[in-house]
Amino acid sequence: MKRRIAILGATGSIGRSTLDLVERSPDRFEVVALTAQGNVEALADAARRTGAKLAVIADPTRLEELRSRLAGTDCRASGGTEGLIEAATGADWVMAAIVGCAGLLPTMAAIEAGKTVALANKEALVTAGRLMTGAAAVSGATLLPVDSEHNAIFQCLAGSRAEDVSRLVLTASGGPFRDFTLDRMRDVTPAQAVAHPRWSMGEKISVDSATLMNKGLELIEAHHLFGLPSGRIDIVVHPQSIVHSLVEFVDGSLLAHLGSADMRIPIAFTLAWPERMETPAERLSLTEVARLDFEAPDPERFPALRLAREALERGGSAAIVLNAANEIAVDSFLKGRIGFRDICRVVERALEEIDPPAPACVDDVVEIDRATRDRAAALVSEACC
Numbered sequence: 001m002k003r004r005i006a007i008l009g010a011t012g013s014i015g016r017s018t019l020d021l022v023e024r025s026p027d028r029f030e031v032v033a034l035t036a037q038g039n040v041e042a043l044a045d046a047a048r049r050t051g052a053k054l055a056v057i058a059d060p061t062r063l064e065e066l067r068s069r070l071a072g073t074d075c076r077a078s079g080g081t082e083g084l085i086e087a088a089t090g091a092d093w094v095m096a097a098i099v100g101c102a103g104l105l106p107t108m109a110a111i112e113a114g115k116t117v118a119l120a121n122k123e124a125l126v127t128a129g130r131l132m133t134g135a136a137a138v139s140g141a142t143l144l145p146v147d148s149e150h151n152a153i154f155q156c157l158a159g160s161r162a163e164d165v166s167r168l169v170l171t172a173s174g175g176p177f178r179d180f181t182l183d184r185m186r187d188v189t190p191a192q193a194v195a196h197p198r199w200s201m202g203e204k205i206s207v208d209s210a211t212l213m214n215k216g217l218e219l220i221e222a223h224h225l226f227g228l229p230s231g232r233i234d235i236v237v238h239p240q241s242i243v244h245s246l247v248e249f250v251d252g253s254l255l256a257h258l259g260s261a262d263m264r265i266p267i268a269f270t271l272a273w274p275e276r277m278e279t280p281a282e283r284l285s286l287t288e289v290a291r292l293d294f295e296a297p298d299p300e301r302f303p304a305l306r307l308a309r310e311a312l313e314r315g316g317s318a319a320i321v322l323n324a325a326n327e328i329a330v331d332s333f334l335k336g337r338i339g340f341r342d343i344c345r346v347v348e349r350a351l352e353e354i355d356p357p358a359p360a361c362v363d364d365v366v367e368i369d370r371a372t373r374d375r376a377a378a379l380v381s382e383a384c385c
Contacts, residue, residue: 003271006033006087008106009097011042013202014120014146017264018095019046021271021279028277033087035098035106038062044069051075054090056083058102081105089113093271095146096121099204100327101369104128108362114139118270120146122221123327127320128365129224130358143225144270149218150225151266152244152257157226160249168228169246169254170218171238172297173197175210177340178239182301188340190333197239207330211343212297216308220319223312230312235305237295242284260284303344307351316358317368318351324372325350325379332380346379 005022009015015036022029031050036043038059044066047055056078057066063079070077078086088094088106093116096107103121108128110117112135119125125132136143145151149170157165176195177185194206201209208214215235222233246256259265262281271277299306304326311318329346332338338346354372359365 002028002030004030004032004092005095005271006035006091006093006110007031007095007097008035008084008088008103009037009095009099009121010034010046011036011039012097012099014097014263014267015095018097018267018271019050021264021268021277023050024280025277029271032091035084035087037098037102040065040069047075048073054078054083054087056087058084058098085109089115092116094118095267095270096124097146099123099202101127101323101366104362104365108132108135111135111141111143112139114141116142116144116273118144118146118267120267122147122217123323125224126217126220126323127369128359128362129220129319131362131365133224144273145221145225146263146266146270147218147221148259148261148263148266149245150222151269152259153222153226153247155257155269156245156247156255160247162227164249164251165226165228166248166250167232167234168222168226169234169236169248170215170222171236171241171243171245171294172212172215173209173241174237174239174295174297175212177210177301178237180301182341185301185340190336193333193340203334204327204330207333207343208326210340211304212302213304213308213326213330213343213347215297216304217323219305219308220312220322230309235297237297239293240289240291242289242292258284303348307344307347311351317354317356320359320365320368321350321354321372322347324369325354325376328373328376328380338380338383342380342383346376346383349379350376 031052033054034052035056040062060079067077084106088110094110095118097120104124107124193210194203196206241261243256248254260282264279268279311322325347329343
């Protein structure tokens with residue numbers, strides 16, 4: 001039988017890669033629902049190509065335009081949060097690829113409905129990890145990591161007992177400023193920050209990679225996915241991006257996952273799981289790679305790693321504050337309001353000033369996120385003066 005799938009965030013980089021794989025194997029997958037934030041044209045085009053039954057535009061002001069573009073098809077148009085939740089709960093397999101905290105509610109709805117959820121939205125797990133894993137335990141939902149690092153760990157852990165694992169090692173490319181001094185970082189531009197040397201990604205995640213906040217968020221994500229404490233999760237810089245992560249076992253064995261820098265590989269793993277499927281990704285030639293380099297990240301030039309680890313160890317709502325303040329700061333940097341090094345300064349100030357109780361439900365997460373964004377916006381204004 002065909003696997004019935006929904007892609008939340010179908011017009012982003014992860015969504016487009018998922019569609020590429022799905023459209024190459026029409027005999028294996030039936031597209032039930034697609035969503036996008038505001039790109040009506042791309043959403044409607046994807047819905048027409050795949051024969052999707054439901055297309056949802058998160059921005060409700062664009063709903064009539066979507067309906068117009070889908071006229072004459074069997075695809076129903078919907079909008080807003082209710083539409084996103086409908087899309088997330090109407091399929092068997094759900095790609096959760098909505099960027100930022102905006103993806104939390106539909107992702108949680110899919111988990112509560114017991115779906116197989118491919119998690120590409122790390123912010124949802126960072127901000128509500130305890131709530132999400134708890135909901136999955138109750139509903140029987142399956143959580144499959146899409147991030148290349150966590151997907152690599154998931155594959156390395158196959159068939160292993162939790163008590164046999166000593167530590168996890170997340171690899172980081174180091175981003176475009178790996179060799180920059182602090183003085184050079186002061187003057188970098190948004191265009192430089194989004195030009196990742198290895199991966200083709202959206203603007204926000206590219207900036208996170210440049211600050212290494214992306215790796216800090218993945219540290220928190222790994223804690224929730226695999227249950228290990230901060231002290232047993234390491235981060236190393238690996239500029240070739242060939243080794244996607246490693247697992248060390250209690251006997252001293254170290255298993256690594258290697259592959260080309262193509263997100264279709266981890267996406268395909270989640271699409272076909274527990275089986276595998278072919279992808280058009282370039283095959284890795286070890287003789288051409290020739291060497292693999294690893295180095296420790298510099299905590300002075302990349303303070304985001306320290307901030308993320310401190311947020312994880314502090315617990316409570318600190319990870320929510322970290323993520324929300326970072327989203328505001330990155331957006332402000334991309335708009336030219338603050339400098340590159342100001343991003344982590346804004347996040348650190350937010351963590352110092354905001355410390356609400358741990359969230360008891362998703363509504364609490366949303367409220368803490370909102371309050372943090374308001375304060376972070378004020379901190380950005382202070383930095384601009």
